[in-house]
Amino acid sequence: MLDVVAINGSPRAERSQTAQVLAPFIAGMTEAGAGVELLYASRLKVKECTCGTMHCWYGKPGECCVRDDMQSLYPRLAGADLLVLATPVYVPLPGGMQNILNRLCPLMDPRLETREGRTRARFREHVRIRRLALVATGGWWEKENMGTVVRIAEELAADVSVAFAGAVLRPHAYLMWSEGELTAEGRTVHEAVRQAGRDLVRTGSMAPENLAAIARPLITQEALLQQYNAMRDAVADR
Ligand SMILES: Cc1cc2nc3c(=O)[nH]c(=O)nc-3n(C[C@H](O)[C@H](O)[C@H](O)COP(=O)(O)O)c2cc1C
Numbered sequence: 326m327l328d329v330v331a332i333n334g335s336p337r338a339e340r341s342q343t344a345q346v347l348a349p350f351i352a353g354m355t356e357a358g359a360g361v362e363l364l365y366a367s368r369l370k371v372k373e374c375t376c377g378t379m380h381c382w383y384g385k386p387g388e389c390c391v392r393d394d395m396q397s398l399y400p401r402l403a404g405a406d407l408l409v410l411a412t413p414v415y416v417p418l419p420g421g422m423q424n425i426l427n428r429l430c431p432l433m434d435p436r437l438e439t440r441e442g443r444t445r446a447r448f449r450e451h452v453r454i455r456r457l458a459l460v461a462t463g464g465w466w467e468k469e470n471m472g473t474v475v476r477i478a479e480e481l482a483a484d485v486s487v488a489f490a491g492a493v494l495r496p497h498a499y500l501m502w503s504e505g506e507l508t509a510e511g512r513t514v515h516e517a518v519r520q521a522g523r524d525l526v527r528t529g530s531m532a533p534e535n536l537a538a539i540a541r542p543l544i545t546q547e548a549l550l551q552q553y554n555a556m557r558d559a560v561a562d563r
Contacts, residue, residue, distance in 0.1 A: 326358060326359065326360050327358065327359040327406045327407060328359070328360050328362075328404060328405045328407070329354055329359045329360065329361040329362070329405060329407045329408075329409060329526075330362050330364065330401060330402055330405040330407075330408055330409070331347060331350075331351060331361055331362070331363050331364070331408075331409035331411060331460075332364045332365075332366055332408075332409070332422070332425060333364070333365050333366065333411045334366045334410065334411065334412035334413070334418065334419050334421055334422025334425070335365075335366075335367070335412065335413050335419060336366075336367045336419055336421065338365045338368065339365075341413065342413065342495070342499055343413050343461075343462045343498075344411075345462075345498070345501070345502075346411070346460055346462055346493065346495045346498060346518055347363075347409075349515045349516070349518040349522065350409070350411075350460055350493060350518050350519070350521060350522040351363060351522065352519055352522065353518070353520060353521065353522025353523040353524075353525075353526075354522040354523070354525060354526045355522075356519075356522075357522070357523040357524075357525075357526035357527050358526060359407070359526045362401065362405075364398070366419070366421035366422050366424075366425055367421055369395075369398065369421070369425075370393045370394045371394055371395050371398075371421065371424045371425050371428060372391050372424065373420075373424050373427065374391065374427045374428055374430070375391055376390045376391060379430070379435075381430050381431035382430065382433070382435035383435065386435070387431050387432075387449060389428060389430075389431045395425070395428045398425075399431065399432065402429075402432060402452070402454070403432060403449075403452045403453065403454075404453060405453060405454055406453055406455055407454065407455070407456045407457070407458065407525070407526075408454050408456070408457045408458075408487075409457075409458050409459075410422070410426075410457065410458075410459050410460070410478055411459075411460035411461070412459075412460075412462075413462050413463065414462070414463040414464075414470065414474050417473040417474050417477060418474065418477065426477075429481075432448055432449055432452050432485075433446045433448060433449065433484075433485055434446060434447050434448065434449045434450070443483065445483060445484055445486060446484060446485060446486070447486040448485045448486070448487065454485075454487055455487055455488065456482075456488045456489075456490045456525075456529060457478060457482040457485075457487050457489055457490065458478075458489075458491055458492070458493070458525060459474070459475060459489075459491070459492040459493065459494075460492075460493045461474050461475070461492060461493070461494050462494075462495045462496075463494075463495070463496045463497070463498065464496075464497060464499065465496060465497065465549075466496060466497055466542065466546040466550070467496060467546070468494045468496045468540045471492075475492045475494070478492065488529070490525055490529060490530055491521075491525075491530060491531040491536060492536070493521055493531070493539055494536070494539065495514065495539060495540060496540060496542075497543060497544065497549055500543040500544055500549075501514055501515075501543065508543075510543055514539055514541075517535050517538045517539045520535055521535055521536065521539065
């Protein structure tokens with residue numbers, strides 16, 4: 326069985342748009358036979374890297390000198406085959422998610438090598454993770470504004486020498502909902518996300534046309550700007 330650890334980085338945890346997109350993704354992965362552990366960054370006490378000296382590389386290899394929930398997270402991460410990072414775009418990441426990513430250093434083997442002109446490491450031998458996938462939600466219209474978050478996930482995968490399995494992107498995610506219910510389009514997106522989860526477990530990748538369907542516009546760019554600016558004006562007029 327493929328073991329997956331999924332981390333939801335939204336401070337809004339279960340109530341988040343990210344959770345609403347991650348849920349069908351996890352359902353699809355589970356249907357395809359994966360075992361999925363879901364963690365919420367906001368429920369974990371994970372401090373920033375306060376040592377800043379690469380102690381986990383050149384002091385006590387593999388040991389983080391910051392003591393918090395990361396200590397129990399390290400073995401769970403090391404035992405996963407696939408890591409799913411799920412996050413809202415916060416220009417670029419919410420702090421809790423960023424802290425977890427920074428604190429992955431102890432799982433990395435500091436033997437560096439050059440690949441395609443870039444300095445890269447690998448996960449340590451006991452770390453099973455072979456793939457990393459991203460689920461991201463944003464408020465703005467275009468999926469391109471999620472590019473920095475995609476880049477972070479791609480860079481992280483390359484830094485630890487695992488495959489980047491792709492990004493499930495849902496811009497203006499809140500428009501999948503109306504009066505607390507999924508819209509017809511929202512249901513279609515959910516089904517496509519579920520399919521992406523199944524595909525990822527069965528084939529190790531996700532079909533580009535399905536990812537494009539998940540990210541497709543639910544409104545025109547102009548109409549979305551009008552919605553945001555109407556909210557802005559309503560507050561300004563108070
Ligand atoms: C601090 C902050 C910064 C944000 N920056 C962006 C942004 O640059 N681009 C974007 O599309 N959405 C941005 N958003 C909107 C959120 O990404 C969007 O509402 C997201 O779906 C919220 O997800 P959540 O409910 O999972 O937290 C920002 C929200 C916050 C709170």
